[in-house]
Amino acid sequence: MNDIILLKQGEIVLKGLNKKAFEQKLMANVQRRLRPYGDFRVYTIQSTVYVEPQNDDADMDGAFEALKTVFGIIALTRAAACEKDKDAIAQKAIEYLAPAMRAARSFKVESKRSDKSFPMTSIQLSQYVGGLLAEAFPDTKVDVHDPELTVELEVRDLAAYVHGDPCPGAGGMPVGSNGTAVTLLSGGIDSPVSSYMIAKRGVHLIPVHFYSFPYTGEAAKEKVLALARQLSVYCGKLRLCVVPFTRIQEEIRDKCPEEYFTILMRRFMMRIADRIAVDNRCGALVTGENLGQVASQTMQAMGVAESVCTLPVLRPLIGFDKEEIIRLARKIGTFETSILPYEDCCTVFTPRHPALRPTVAEAEAAEAALDVAALVEEAVMGTEYVKL
Ligand code: ATP
Ligand code: MG
Numbered sequence: 001m002n003d004i005i006l007l008k009q010g011e012i013v014l015k016g017l018n019k020k021a022f023e024q025k026l027m028a029n030v031q032r033r034l035r036p037y038g039d040f041r042v043y044t045i046q047s048t049v050y051v052e053p054q055n056d057d058a059d060m061d062g063a064f065e066a067l068k069t070v071f072g073i074i075a076l077t078r079a080a081a082c083e084k085d086k087d088a089i090a091q092k093a094i095e096y097l098a099p100a101m102r103a104a105r106s107f108k109v110e111s112k113r114s115d116k117s118f119p120m121t122s123i124q125l126s127q128y129v130g131g132l133l134a135e136a137f138p139d140t141k142v143d144v145h146d147p148e149l150t151v152e153l154e155v156r157d158l159a160a161y162v163h164g165d166p167c168p169g170a171g172g173m174p175v176g177s178n179g180t181a182v183t184l185l186s187g188g189i190d191s192p193v194s195s196y197m198i199a200k201r202g203v204h205l206i207p208v209h210f211y212s213f214p215y216t217g218e219a220a221k222e223k224v225l226a227l228a229r230q231l232s233v234y235c236g237k238l239r240l241c242v243v244p245f246t247r248i249q250e251e252i253r254d255k256c257p258e259e260y261f262t263i264l265m266r267r268f269m270m271r272i273a274d275r276i277a278v279d280n281r282c283g284a285l286v287t288g289e290n291l292g293q294v295a296s297q298t299m300q301a302m303g304v305a306e307s308v309c310t311l312p313v314l315r316p317l318i319g320f321d322k323e324e325i326i327r328l329a330r331k332i333g334t335f336e337t338s339i340l341p342y343e344d345c346c347t348v349f350t351p352r353h354p355a356l357r358p359t360v361a362e363a364e365a366a367e368a369a370l371d372v373a374a375l376v377e378e379a380v381m382g383t384e385y386v387k388l
Pocket of ligand 2 (some may be wrong): 186187188344
């Protein structure tokens with residue numbers, strides 16, 4: 001008899017007709033994430049996903065940790081299996097939940113019975129096990145209205161299961177249930193967080209990085225690969241597009257007025273990202289931009305940069321404070337990598353006095369000496385793909 005893991009679905013339960021498709025996506029993502037940890041059966045009953053190991057070789061600790069990073073799950077819990085007998089269930093609850101029972105000041109028991117041949121009703125079973133738990137842990141009071149701990153008992157086909165309160169899951173919606181987007185991934189703190197936030201809403205991501213070799217070196221590229229790898233813990237398999245950006249930056253440096261360097265460079269980033277997004281049937285672009293953070297993130301500058309795009313630009317961090325972004329970066333494990341001191345292409349050729357309120361007409365005039373279409377084409381053609 002094996003222990004199992006129970007997953008509580010998040011917002012999926014609110015979906016009407018699409019619910020089945022969302023559920024299937026979630027179960028496929030769960031299966032994929034479980035692969036390194038053994039052989040599991042995964043199925044859903046009434047918005048709960050059951051994860052059952054098929055033999056004793058399964059790594060339940062590893063599986064449980066991994067499932068905490070799957071979007072679409074709001075809570076998860078491990079449950080201990082026992083024989084379908086009232087005393088075996090009580091004994092299991094006393095043993096398995098001892099630490100939680102000692103830590104809580106009050107508790108209640110709730111039972112579910114899908115095996116209708118079980119000789120007690122749910123209420124009778126709850127009362128019976130609750131009585132024995134109260135005897136075993138005299139300092140923990142019964143409180144059916146507002147207990148600190150809820151002990152749950154489930155009598156199912158093959159076994160009965162006992163578990164305590166669940167721990168929080170990753171939330172959000174299953175990756176792949178809300179389409180695909182290109183995310184512009186630099187080596188900074190912000191863009192891994194913006195990527196995470198959009199992935200959390202169920203979007204499959206295609207990360208794009210602009211690389212200015214030799215102005216930014218091998219270490220800067222390794223850093224972005226490391227960030228993408230950390231994101232893939234949440235986002236599943238990713239294919240990073242590394243776009244050669246040096247030629248474009250040199251052309252801008254040689255042929256355009258200095259105060260427009262940054263805005264012109266950002267227009268190229270947006271054009272290329274938009275092109276890759278359209279080629280891959282994406283619905284949007286994602287950036288880590290944040291209002292007012294730097295000269296290129298004024299409303300005017302963002303407007304001038306995005307005016308070259310055909311797809312909507314999502315900026316999940318637009319209203320965040322840096323503190324809030326850093327907190328999230330730490331939570332998802334990208335912060336330490338992001339602060340490694342390697343130059344990003346944005347810091348190459350930075351103008352001394354960037355235009356703060358550029359207009360589209362000014363930007364167009366400033367880039368008039370460039371063969372924009374040819375430069376975009378060359379960069380797209382030179383893109384290197386790295387599977388993570
Ligand atoms: P980040 O911490 O994400 O680098 P930032 O505050 O440093 O953000 P910028 O450097 O102005 O801001 O970049 C704004 C956004 O443009 C980034 O969040 C990212 O989405 C995108 N971006 C910047 N540089 C690159 C790059 N080299 N490759 C891909 N995207 C980039
Ligand atoms: Mg940056």
